[in-house]
Ligand SMILES: [Fe+2]
């Protein structure tokens with residue numbers, strides 16, 4: 206009887222071990238599919254990578270427009286607080302230029318091709334371009350606030366798309382988003398100083 210019980214117990218332990226190993230193997234396969242590099246970087250499917258590259262290229266077009274809008278704005282703006290506005294627009298232009306560089310490196314690392322022709326910017330841009338027709342400080346600042354609101358929205362969408370995956374890209378997008386939010390606050394601060 207004892208031998209029979211021991212045999213039954215051995216079979217039960219074997220079944221548990223085999224199933225346990227099966228579950229562990231399935232879990233390891235799932236983890237390998239989802240992660241690389243010690244689990245620090247979540248991967249994307251090929252289709253998701255293609256979609257991400259397209260989103261990054263749209264953001265790249267936005268950055269070039271933002272850069273030029275700030276850069277030309279700094280050259281033409283006039284009126285109240287003009288010197289402070291010029292200094293702020295120049296600083297923002299430099300940072301938009303840096304954002305464009307970060308995005309190009311991300312796109313290349315993901316195996317994509319960054320936009321090569323300025324003619325493509327208007328076609329793919331999320332935010333478009335608002336030419337500063339009225340050079341007074343207030344309308345120039347307000348146009349740039351609009352641009353920042355759009356940029357914040359598009360980078361927020363990018364982070365939602367990533368949903369914690371691809372840590373390097375998520376890190377760069379988070380960094381850019383924080384600067385766009387700071388830009389918006391700076392511009393709104395100047396508008397407040399203008400008393401408008
Ligand atoms: Fe930017």
Ligand SMILES: [Fe+2]
Nearest residue numbers: 353384385388
């Ligand atoms: Fe910005």
